[in-house]
Each structure stands twice: as C-alpha cells, then as structure tokens.
Amino acid sequence: VKLRSFRLHRPEAVGDAVDLVARFGDDAKVIAGGQSLLPLLALRLTHFNDLVDINLVDSLSGVDLDDNDLVIGAMTRQADAESSAQVERSLPLISRALKHVGHFQIRNRGTVGGSLAHADPSSELPAVALALEASMEIVGPKGLRRVPADGFFVDRWTTTLGSDEILASVRLPVRGGRRGFAIREVARRNGDFAMAGAVCAVTVADGRVDRAAVSLFGVDRTPLLRPQVAAELTGRPVHDLTRPDFDELGVLAAADLDPPDDVHATGTYRRAVSALLIGDALQSAVEEAASA
Amino acid sequence: VPDDMEAVPVVIEVNGRMIRSRVEPRLTLADWLREECLLTGTHLGCEHGVCGACTVLLDGRAVRSCLILCAQADGASVTTVEGLAPGPAQLSPVQQAFMECHGLQCGFCTPGFVISVTAFLAENPAPTEVEIAEALSGNLCRCTGYQGIFQAVRKAAETLRDRQIVPENS
Numbered sequence: 001v002k003l004r005s006f007r008l009h010r011p012e013a014v015g016d017a018v019d020l021v022a023r024f025g026d027d028a029k030v031i032a033g034g035q036s037l038l039p040l041l042a043l044r045l046t047h048f049n050d051l052v053d054i055n056l057v058d059s060l061s062g063v064d065l066d067d068n069d070l071v072i073g074a075m076t077r078q079a080d081a082e083s084s085a086q087v088e089r090s091l092p093l094i095s096r097a098l099k100h101v102g103h104f105q106i107r108n109r110g111t112v113g114g115s116l117a118h119a120d121p122s123s124e125l126p127a128v129a130l131a132l133e134a135s136m137e138i139v140g141p142k143g144l145r146r147v148p149a150d151g152f153f154v155d156r157w158t159t160t161l162g163s164d165e166i167l168a169s170v171r172l173p174v175r176g177g178r179r180g181f182a183i184r185e186v187a188r189r190n191g192d193f194a195m196a197g198a199v200c201a202v203t204v205a206d207g208r209v210d211r212a213a214v215s216l217f218g219v220d221r222t223p224l225l226r227p228q229v230a231a232e233l234t235g236r237p238v239h240d241l242t243r244p245d246f247d248e249l250g251v252l253a254a255a256d257l258d259p260p261d262d263v264h265a266t267g268t269y270r271r272a273v274s275a276l277l278i279g280d281a282l283q284s285a286v287e288e289a290a291s292a
Numbered sequence: 293v294p295d296d297m298e299a300v301p302v303v304i305e306v307n308g309r310m311i312r313s314r315v316e317p318r319l320t321l322a323d324w325l326r327e328e329c330l331l332t333g334t335h336l337g338c339e340h341g342v343c344g345a346c347t348v349l350l351d352g353r354a355v356r357s358c359l360i361l362c363a364q365a366d367g368a369s370v371t372t373v374e375g376l377a378p379g380p381a382q383l384s385p386v387q388q389a390f391m392e393c394h395g396l397q398c399g400f401c402t403p404g405f406v407i408s409v410t411a412f413l414a415e416n417p418a419p420t421e422v423e424i425a426e427a428l429s430g431n432l433c434r435c436t437g438y439q440g441i442f443q444a445v446r447k448a449a450e451t452l453r454d455r456q457i458v459p460e461n462s
Contacts, residue, residue, distance in 0.1 A: 002339055005297045008317035008363050038320075038359040039340035051317070055364055079353070103430025105344065105408060108353040109360065190429045 002042045012056045022164035024050045032114035070172045074113020090174045093181035097124040103191040117167045122193045127217035131199040134172045140165035153222040178204045180289030182281040194218040195265040196274045200281040204289040219259040229253040238290045250279030302366040307375030315362045322346040322357035333373040344431035347404040354411035373403035385451040395444030397435035
C-alpha cells in the first residue's frame with residue numbers, strides 16, 4: 001500500500017457529513033470523486049487522519065433548474081454533468097469545459113464539486129464558475145450559506161470553505177437572450193493540466209455586446225476574472241468587431257499577467273499564449289451569440 | 293496516524309462473483325484486486341492516476357482502480373480484464389483486435405487499454421479518428437507508438453458493429 005492509514009467515514013446524510021467534518025476539523029478531509037485527493041495521498045504529499053466520504057450522500061448529486069438557476073450538486077460526476085441534457089440546454093459552456101477535465105475515466109469518477117473545492121489553478125471549472133457568476137452553496141453547522149465564485153477562490157488549492165463546511169452545490173444563473181460561450185486551452189495532450197486557458201461568456205442584444213465575462217486559468221494562483229476586457233467589449237456593435245479587435249482585447253487581458261515558469265512552459269509563453277486564447281475565445285463566443 | 297484503524301467489511305461483485313472481504317480503509321481497489329482477489333491482470337504503473345494501466349469497469353464505467361478506495365467499491369460491480377472474455381480460451385472482440393493488429397508489445401499497459409476501449413466502444417460504436425485519439429489519451433503505452441492500438445480500436449469497432457446486426461438471442 002502506498003497511502004498512510006486513515007479512518008474512513010461514509011455518512012449517508014448531509015447533516016451527518018457536516019457533523020463529521022465539524023468534529024474533526026483540520027484533521028479531516030472530504031473525499032468526493034477522489035481523483036485529486038487520492039494521488040496526493042498516494043504520493044504522501046498530504047495526510048488526513050479522517051476522510052469523510054460523501055459518495056453515499058445521494059442528496060448531493062444531480063442537476064436541477066431552480067428559478068432560472070442551474071444547480072449542480074457537488075457529488076454530481078463530471079461525466080454525468082457532461083452528458084446532461086439539462087446542462088447542455090441551460091449552460092453549454094459547462095458541457096464544453098468538462099470535456100477538457102481529465103480523461104473520460106477520470107470524469108467517470110471525478111465530481112463537479114470536488115473540482116471546485118480542490119481549486120487547482122489550472123482546472124477549468126473554477127474559471128467557468130467565475131465567468132458564469134456562479135455561487136457556491138456551502139453547508140456547515142449553522143446551515144447554508146452562499147459565496148459568489150469571485151469570493152470563493154483565495155489561493156492555490158485554497159478556498160473560503162471552512163474546515164467545518166462542505167460544498168453542497170454550485171448555482172449558476174441561466175440568462176436568456178442571445179448567448180455565446182467559448183473555452184480555449186493549451187495542454188500537452190487532451191486531459192492534461194492546462195498550461196493556460198481562457199473562458200468567455202457573452203450576451204448580445206440589439207446588435208451589441210450586452211454582457212461579457214472573461215476568465216483565465218493556469219496563469220496565476222487562482223482563476224482570474226478580466227473585468228477590464230469585459231468592460232471594453234460591452235456595448236460594441238458585434239458586426240464591427242473583427243479578428244484584430246479580438247486579438248487586441250486578448251493582448252490587453254494578458255498584459256499584466258505574471259504566470260509561473262515550470263517544466264511545462266515558461267511564464268512568458270503562458271502570457272503570450274493566453275493573449276491568443278482570449279482573443280480566440282472572445283471571437284468564438286461573440287460569433288455564437290450573434291448567430292444565436 | 294490514528295491507532296483505531298478498523299478494517300471495514302465490503303461485498304463487491306468481481307467478474308460476476310460476489311466477494312466478501314474486510315479491508316483497511318487505505319487499501320485501493322487496485323491493490324485489493326491484485327492481492328486479495330489475485331487478479332493480477334489489473335496492472336499498476338504510476339499508482340496516481342496518470343498511466344491508466346489499472347483501469348477497470350466499476351458498475352460498467354471505466355475508472356482508475358488506483359484512485360478508488362476498495363471500501364468505496366462496497367456494493368459495486370467490478371469487471372477486470374480477466375472478466376471480459378466470454379469463456380476459457382476465448383477473447384473478447386477488443387482483445388481479439390488488439391492481438392490481430394499488434395496493439396501491444398510488452399503488454400504492461402494492455403489491460404488498461406482493453407478495458408478503456410471496451411467501455412468507449414460500448415458508448416460510441418462508430419468513432420471518428422479524433423474520438424479514438426481522445427479516448428486513448430487516458431492510457432499510456434511506451435512500446436507501440438499507438439498505431440497498432442489505433443488499428444485495434446478501428447477493427448474492434450467494426451467487429452462490434454457487424455455483430456449488432458445479428459439479433460442478441462440467435
């Protein structure tokens with residue numbers, strides 16, 4: 001065996017799961033799909049005395065449309081969200097982004113909430129949550145609280161989730177009108193960690209960009225929103241926008257990035273490729289919205 | 293390290309047989325299959341979810357057995373590479389195609405590939421080249437250069453499509 005010993009708790013109710021994490025605090029870790037946690041345990045990069053396995057908590061799984069919000073339970077397998085007709089209809093960006101998450105064998109086990117709570121800087125779903133103005137629904141000893149995605153990701157692998165709390169679901173507003181979405185990333189192979197990636201969501205009204213959101217992943221300690229680019233794009237007539245305009249916005253969005261160097265890519269490369277990915281994602285999203 | 297590490301009871305269906313066991317919480321499904329069930333066809337390469345050699349079917353879906361605790365598989369049904377062939381001295385269509393197309397050399401990665409491809413073709417019996425490439429991206433092979441494996445997937449897809457014309461119970 002590769003893993004250090006731990007106790008495994010398998011509650012079937014959310015309340016019991018919360019009681020367990022609240023009781024053990026920092027000594028405990030929630031395990032959902034385990035596709036990030038088990039490698040860390042196997043490599044002995046981390047250890048917890050108590051694992052609280054939420055796989056048996058049925059109420060944390062599933063996709064629902066609630067009052068124009070798409071609500072995805074934290075334990076929903078990535079593969080199930082990816083193939084969900086409801087997700088595809090409501091927010092196709094999520095279906096598209098999920099295809100980039102690991103390999104299909106990983107997505108069969110990995111969960112939507114696990115990816116968000118793990119908060120790897122190079123993962124897709126946190127950036128998608130930012131661009132779609134999602135909120136995290138968190139249960140703890142005092143009940144349910146909602147945290148906007150913008151306030152959820154604090155650092156690499158670090159969120160505002162308390163050690164006595166569990167991410168229960170993610171709530172994503174579904175906007176009407178003419179919408180366009182795009183995600184672009186550069187990775188060595190499909191399913192590998194992205195070296196850089198961009199997400200874009202826009203709506204178009206009366207021939208102009210009505211709303212825009214751009215977020216990046218793989219380029220900093222957390223996913224990043226690029227509000228200045230969104231503001232720059234908002235109000236522009238879509239038919240006047242050409243490739244050079246999108247490229248310019250991409251350069252603007254990437255200008256102040258200071259991505260890390262590692263064995264996969266230099267920071268300089270990551271910044272340069274980010275500009276291109278942003279330009280590409282913006283163009284694709286705007287064109288999709290314009291022709292919707 | 294906690295000192296009250298209780299072994300937990302599990303009942304897991306493995307290749308059609310119900311197996312009862314008591315396992316340490318930290319035991320992975322892969323280690324249990326190999327060491328308790330003596331099903332050593334499930335190979336362990338990286339043991340952290342990268343190489344895909346340990347891929348098995350869990351309730352019909354391809355997963356990394358090194359990234360699942362055995363205790364979490366309680367109540368589930370597992371199919372390993374040993375469970376794919378219809379009978380002794382027979383091969384499944386995917387296994388047959390790997391053999392005929394030289395989809396293997398040393399064979400270390402093969403069980404994982406065969407399981408992944410079996411699951412993939414069950415969902416997508418007429419894949420495009422790009423879809424095949426994507427489906428294979430979760431398994432690593434250091435020998436073949438993948439060309440034989442690609443060919444095996446095409447061949448297996450063909451065999452499975454041909455079979456589907458024949459009614460199941462004939």
